[in-house]
Amino acid sequence: MRIRFFYQLLISHISILILAFLILSLSFSQFVERYIFQNKVEELEAYGDQILTDLTLRLEGNEQFLAEYSQLLNTRHIKYILFNYEGKVIYPKLQSTPLIQLTEKEWTEISKGNKVSVKHDIKRFGQEVSLVAVPFMQGDRLGGGILLLSPITGTMNMIAQLNKFLLYTIVISLSASILISLVFSKSLIRRIKEIRNATSMISAGNYDVHVPESSIDEIGQLARDFNEMAGKIKESHEEIERLENRRRKFIADVSHEMRTPLTTISGLAEGIKNQLIPEDDIERGMVLIDREAKRLIRLVNENLDYEKIRSNQLKLDSVEINLSEVLEVVKEQLQMQALEKNNHILVICEAGITVIADYDRLIQILINIVKNSNQFTESGQIILKGLAEKKETIIEIEDTGIGIDPEEIESIWHRFYKADVSRTGESFGEFGIGLSIVKQLVQLHHGRIEVSSEKGKGTKFTIYFPKG
Template sequence: MKIKYFYQQLTSHVSVILIAFLILSVLFSHYVEQFVYDNKTEELATYGQTILHDLDRNPRYSTNTLQVYEHVLNGRDIQYILFDEQSAIIYSTELKAPVIGLLSEDEWQEIKNGKTVTVKQDFKRFNEAVTFVLLPYVQNNQFVGGILLTSPIKGSREVISQMNTYLLFTMVLALAVALLLSWILSNFHGKRIKRLREATSLVAQGDYSVRIPSANVDEIGELAEDFNKMVEKLNVSMEEIQSLENRRRQFMADVSHELRTPLTTIRGIIEGMRNDMISESEKEKGFQLASNETMRLIRLVNENLDYEKIRSNQITLFKQDMQLVELLEIIKDQLEGVAAEKHNHILVDVEPDVIVHADYDRLTQILINITKNSIQFTDNGSIYLRGYVRDDMTIIEIEDTGIGIDPDDIEKIWGRFYKAIVSRTTNPYGEFGLGLSIVKQLVTLHNGTINVSSEQGKGTKFTILIPNY
């Protein structure tokens, strides 16, 4: 059975308030009752002590004096009995029975020992329920009698009853106010949670644009803020997933196209030779074309295998110290012919004593990838290969004077499947767009970093930082 949060909040608030009020009411009522009876016994004790004090000053007590006290105490609804050491009544405002019959053995013993006896509520020994105080009368350290003062409980009960009535009225009023405030608060929090639930439902349906108002005033506000941050991250993740999915689809299309072309060429050459459709003079050219297309297929497959191995850390680096100038000269020699086809020049600028600590094969792969990119995006320009050491880091720069990169695309170039020019029909720049993604992974494996800066129409510079340890 589901119970709405609103009713849970309302019930919990009211229950807590009600229990708190009940406890406070019981404690307060007990305190008031105790206070009233303490007040009454103190009042009786004070009057009794006053009477006994007057008797001390005038041992031959006067009936007129006792009658005056009787008159005063009647106005306070107080009766008293004066008795001697034998419990015989000397003077009484109302009771005529022997005092010994009214007191218990323990009470009589206590008063004979000079102690005051107080009873806040007595319902049996008098004609009505009373509070009474029993004081000893001592002269020259000798017990010579005492005084018993009584007052009906009904007066005290009326005060207590009136206080309880006020307390009950206050409790009902406070409960009504608390119920109203609890309803307002529960409704307010219920609406906030409902907004969260509705927003969560929209997110579950794929809507990542939803946002809810948040304020850091309580935990629900913090939850709303965390929810908004979560949705923002989900939105970014979904955009990345969507982008990756689009690139994957483009990649599959590129794979189909790139593989179909060399396979079709190779099949055509084989069929032509089988059916003697290729002349002897053209066979060598056909073999060379088939060989080139086969190498192209191998290169495409290796490029993908390399990426997966690097991404899953399945390769081991064999680092060694090597002269950077020799490595850059090798890169220049390998790619000079490719650069010449586009009327580019490769220039090496590095001191002979610059040493780089890296895996030879993988660093060569990094530099060839970047340099080939620079050649592909540059016409009638220059590609600079530089190197120097700074703060225990070997820094390698590859800079070109090509077409540059759009500022919006700079961060995207490291993504898998990303290609600067999407259209296959107009894209002479590489196969699958995996080159720079592999480069970044390999640089990271060397505990290094790679940065790129570019300006459209003026060129691009890649900066690789590799630690010398």
């Protein structure tokens, strides 16, 4: 059987309150009763001691003295009886001389010279009383004693009234506690339901959820943690969607790009095989096959490099490299491609500047950036500059090309991203992977890369390599 949390909480609160009130009321009632009876017994003992002391000091006029004491004690609703060593009543005078009503055990104690007190007696005197028996010893022998009685009917009525007030207090307090528990329990259940509903929304695919937060209790902290979790799930879901869209676009782009070289290679191979291409054009066809094959290899290598970096499988062999020589090597490798677009590559670097890096990966970084600059520059200039600072070596690659929109600058580092999809058919940089690899490689060197651009005026890449 399923019991709602609200009822579990309410029952537990009420049970604890009832138990606490019962223990408190019983303990208080017993304490008050013991306190009142103890005071009554101590009062009777004090009167008994005083009467016996006065009797031993007086040699005559005892009857007058005892009558005065009787009047005094009657005002306090106390009666006393004097008895001899045999237990016979000697005062007040009675028609007969009965024995005092003490049990054998009580008489034994008195015979030993010990006081006997009974806080609450309801059997021997026709009413509820407290009694005290004080012995009078003559040497080691019992000479008599005094028995004092005090009715406690009023005391019992007072205790009963007190218990009634305690009962009323318990009922009122319990009712108020139930009401307060009801209010707080409903508030708690409402907040839990909000988190539960939000959880259901997330499980249904709606990540745009938020539950009210507070810092007053653990539920509020849970709500805050839940909102943080929901936010991170939403970000992850959006990132997954972005990556999925890029993956689809990448597959479409790669399929499109691979179709052309594969078609070219297949057509030329088929023509050469079937002798459909003239002898004079075979060599040109082989060059075309070689170029298209290298284009496919470049695509595969870029993807392999990116995955190696992501899986932390790429190891660097960092050494001290002359920066001027590296920039000249990059210029020499890309000079022909730059001339095809009527671009000029310029190197500005002092001969003594060095950089600590992996030589092959540094070349890869610079070639990727220069290729990107050449791709988006027409009849312009690409400047490779090396600078030496106290703690860093700085490489600047600046072009006079078409530039990048400010809102697209951060996106150029994303895998599969292409700033200008109309240029997909270029012979290099066409797959949008190069700059993503560049940033990963720079970070592996514990460096950083920045880019600034102005639409229509050009783009500038700045790479910082630490000297340590």
